Amino acid sequence: MEMDTTNFVQIEKENVAALHFPKEEILEDADLISARRANIDRAISLGNLEHYKVKIYFADDGGKKVVHTTIWAVTDVAIVLKQHVLIPINRIVKLEI
Numbered sequence: 001m002e003m004d005t006t007n008f009v010q011i012e013k014e015n016v017a018a019l020h021f022p023k024e025e026i027l028e029d030a031d032l033i034s035a036r037r038a039n040i041d042r043a044i045s046l047g048n049l050e051h052y053k054v055k056i057y058f059a060d061d062g063g064k065k066v067v068h069t070t071i072w073a074v075t076d077v078a079i080v081l082k083q084h085v086l087i088p089i090n091r092i093v094k095l096e097i
Helices: 013-018 030-050
Strands: 054-060 063-069 078-080 086-088 092-096
Touching (some): 013 063, 030 054, 030 078
Antiparallel strands (some): 054 092, 078 086
């Protein structure tokens, strides 16, 4: 099941820190949630080993956004970008690796 990513607005990673994220889960399908976690695990490995950048599609309280950056770490609830910028996992729609 492929997700439509045409309406996402590209932003710079430096602007992510100023965003506000709702607490609700953005994905409704359990398979998509499981696939998202697997993609995050893969992206963190690539980021740590090769400083590989991924496209992160997510939604804040202002709408759909996409950022092209390296994931430096992951916690139980968020991914960590450079300079300790966080994106909550439950707001991530998709990762393109």
